[in-house]
Every structure is written in structure tokens, then in C-alpha cells.
Amino acid sequence: MELQSKMIVYVAIAGVLAMMGGFFYYGSLDTVPLEQVEIKLTNVELRDINTIDNQARFDVTFLIKNPSDKTFTVSQIDYQLYDDGILLGSGQYSTADIALPGRAGFFPGTEIPLKNIFVLNKSEVNPEIYQAAIENRIDSFSVKGIITVQSSWITIEKEFKAEL
Numbered sequence: 001m002e003l004q005s006k007m008i009v010y011v012a013i014a015g016v017l018a019m020m021g022g023f024f025y026y027g028s029l030d031t032v033p034l035e036q037v038e039i040k041l042t043n044v045e046l047r048d049i050n051t052i053d054n055q056a057r058f059d060v061t062f063l064i065k066n067p068s069d070k071t072f073t074v075s076q077i078d079y080q081l082y083d084d085g086i087l088l089g090s091g092q093y094s095t096a097d098i099a100l101p102g103r104a105g106f107f108p109g110t111e112i113p114l115k116n117i118f119v120l121n122k123s124e125v126n127p128e129i130y131q132a133a134i135e136n137r138i139d140s141f142s143v144k145g146i147i148t149v150q151s152s153w154i155t156i157e158k159e160f161k162a163e164l
Helices: 002-028 127-134
Strands: 038-050 055-065 073-083 086-094 111-121 141-150 155-163
Touching: 038 111, 038 127, 038 141, 038 155, 055 073, 055 127, 073 111, 073 127, 086 127
Parallel strands: none
Antiparallel strands: 038 055, 055 111, 073 086, 073 141, 086 111, 141 155
């Protein structure tokens, strides 16, 4: 009787491992559709100027498109903002602290704008560039970065570049 009990346990363990392997395989099928995510820079607009801290805040708007047939969420966008090829600084859009079901769902064929606040510090850029930025004289913004996209089974990171 003891041998039969051990066999049942071994078969149960093998069944659980096979099921986990099936879940992993099914989840890996989502990779290709998620990599189809498209990201565009649609707007960079001066929000306000803090003369005490010598900072300017900008609203940076990305348009995220889901051309695939899988629903996903965007958990993070890490980016560097440039003015005519000159680095202004780094920014981050993040919903990592929000549970997956609470995030905006990017259903197949949808486009959703995501806004982020970018802080430009006067001490980190050339004074002429800072002055041009606060006077709205920059019209050639560009970004490059990494977008993190998640489905219920998988997370991918995709590099991107975009110009305004």
C-alpha cells in the first residue's frame, strides 16, 4: 500500500509540473503581440515655472497604440527628453504601484494618450536652453527610452524613439 501512495504522489507532482509548463508555454505566446506596441510623442507643453527652485515643469504626452489582438497595460515608460539632440533630462511615467486589474487596459486596436510631468532643472542644462524652454521657443522635442508592457502572463520591455 505504501508503494501505491508514493506513486500517486509522484503522478500528482508530475501533473502539476506539466500544468505549470503549459502555463509557461501559453504565456510565452503573448510575447510577439505585446512587442507590437507603438508609442509616439504627441505633445510637450510648458505647465509652470518655479523661480524659487529654478525648475520648469512640462506636460509630456505619449500616444500608446495597441495594433495586436491581445489586451495589455503599460506599467512604466522611462524616457530621456531632448531638444534638438541636446539632453534635457530623464522622466518616468509609472503605474507600477497600481495592481494590474486597476490599470488602463489597452484593448486591441485602441490608442490612449498618457500624460507625464517632466521637470527641467536649470542647473542641469545650458542657461540658454533653459531660457528657450521657459519661453516656449523649443519646437523640436524628441524622446528615447523603454516602455514596459504587461499582460496577465508576461512582461516585456521595448526600446523606442519618437519625435514631436
